[in-house]
Amino acid sequence: MKKFMEFKALASKDIYPFPITSDLEKLGKWIVYLPLIRYATIVDKDVVVELQNAICGRPYGKTPIVEDILSHMEDEKKKIYYTSSDETGLLNMMILPNNKCNFHCSYCYSAYGRSGKEISYDKLSSAIDYFFDISRAANQRLTISVLGGGEPLLSWDLLKRALNHAFELGVKRKTKIPVSLVTNGSLIPENMLEYCKENDISVSVSFDILEDIQREQRGSYELVKDNINRISDYGLDVALNTVITNSNVDRMKEMILHMDNEMPLVKKVSFKSLISNSYFSDMQAREDYYRKFVDHFFEAKDLAQKKGIYLVCPYWNAVICLADRYCPGKFVVTAEGTISICHCVSSEKDLLYDKFIYGRISEGHVDIDREKLQAILAFNQNKFDSCQTCPCRWHCAGGCYTDNCTMSEIEKETYCVSMRYFLEKFLLKYVIQ
Ligand code: SF4
Ligand code: SF4
Ligand code: SF4
Structure with a gap:
């Protein structure tokens, strides 16, 4: 499960890019999602690469869309529910x-x-x-x-x-x-x-x-x-x-x-x-x-x-x-x-x-x-490597403990694909203007 590892640097700043799969007219485009401020936008993959350059301190194409996404990083954060481990x-x-x-x-x-x-x-x-x-x-x-x-x-x-x-x-x-x-x-x-x-x-x-x-x-x-x-x-x-x-x-x-x-x-x-x-x-x-x-x-x-x-x-x-x-x-x-x-x-x-x-x-x-x-509570805290770069990281957040104890890796990945598919449809319908 090595999804989206090429954009690990973006994920470390809670910016999650992922390709659109659900809408034929938008195939080839990507969604850039900032879950902590509930912002998402549709871009070409080049923009994702420029964003990654900007985050890593490398030279990047300062287009309005790149600048706009970067400026949203300063927006007020939504409430995160932090769970306790005891x-x-x-x-x-x-x-x-x-x-x-x-x-x-x-x-x-x-x-x-x-x-x-x-x-x-x-x-x-x-x-x-x-x-x-x-x-x-x-x-x-x-x-x-x-x-x-x-x-x-x-x-x-x-x-x-x-x-x-x-x-x-x-x-x-x-x-x-x-x-x-x-x-x-x-x-x-x-x-x-x-x-x-x-x-x-x-x-x-x-x-x-x-x-x-x-x-x-x-x-x-x-x-x-x-x-x-x-x-x-x-x-x-x-x-x-x-x-x-x-x-x-x-x-x-x-x-x-x-x-x-x-x-x-x-x-x-x-x-x-x-x-x-x-x-x-x-x-x-x-x-x-x-x-x-x-x-x-x-x-x-x-x-x-x-x-x-x-x-x-x-x-x-x-x-x-x-x-x-x-x-x-x-x-x-x-x-x-x-x-x-x-x-x-x-x-x-x-x-x-x-x-x-x-x-x-x-x-x-x-x-x-x-x-x-x-030990049980620690087990599920975004435990999989792939959670770290997954756009659902702050939503699905590692998934259900019982599922994780019963599903094989490939079964789990099938669930993960559907979770991301749901998020994609949700963002396209309710978040992206
Ligand atoms: S869908 Fe959930 S369990 Fe799967 S990689 Fe994403 S955050 Fe982790
Ligand atoms: S079935 Fe519900 S209560 Fe049980 S581990 Fe999964 S999310 Fe938690
Ligand atoms: S058989 Fe199982 S699922 Fe059906 S009502 Fe009884 S406890 Fe609930």
Whole structure:
């Protein structure tokens, strides 16, 4: 992975040139991108070479465009989110209360770990005590996400009790704790709607939107759609999480229209791209899928904007902010009473379990293996040589830790190409005037 090494000197000043590939009329041209000030422009390759000369202190052609780009280096910098390399940087607590589910989705990441376990209240409240301790991450905004592992609402009574405990600790920290809940939408336990409204809990429902796709990949289309409407009719903030597979990658606009017609109060949706190696027959299939995902996403985004729907995807979330590491790392409380760095790995049966678990809850204590945690957090900080010269360096910032532990180098490079392709389309559409 030796991308853009010839312009290493420019990258060292956070100027990232890269060739245009997505627009036939602009083929042969380059984008020069300064992410820290969110400036980009289209130039000929000669200009990139002159810029490099200027940066290296060599004689260069002082054309207006070269001078203009150089002058932008003095512009005010945007905010960069710097991650921490120890436990004080763990700001999001993910609660995976159980490893049981009433669905059998075709792409379930936790299918390996279906042990049927549920965490005890004592262990969960100890984890909450540790996470919200007044002396830990003082003055930081701490949040809770509840998700699976399994279907969290199968453990509703336990969750309510634990959240009440967290809210009490929030009062001691003099802060309100934002909570989000991800569910498969098949259950609405008694009092859930009232409780979520009372405590401002936002709900995300994993739902594949189109009837045939939901039936093929998840099941219970009518039940889940009706529940989504019940939740939004009740006045709760509800979003959809939709997995995009080869079956629906070219139906994104249809999904937005269907959502608008059938769930008119829902105004947020996230399209998740697939990464699992087992899903792609070969590298070409992976490449084709990523490219289609990006192309169709931008078309669907236009339509969503017209319908007042906020559509995002992992690439989008990466390009709209600046960070030194893609994932700050999570404090994931698993059903087994351990602490994992990522919600994708929560059960002893998961292949990466030993690598990802950095803490255990026992006898009212959380024991953190600090050395292991620091090693995990350090691993992903723009770790690849190619990140140093990559235009996505401050967006993708090394990529997802779990992907990096599971993908081969060539698979990773396929992802990197798609990440840059997304950034290119984003800059051409939204940044370059
Ligand atoms: S609802 Fe979630 S946890 Fe349950 S099978 Fe589907 S993806 Fe897996
Ligand atoms: S991991 Fe991200 S930042 Fe690094 S080379 Fe790939 S796309 Fe670029
Ligand atoms: S490691 Fe990847 S999947 Fe896990 S929380 Fe971080 S970004 Fe998400």
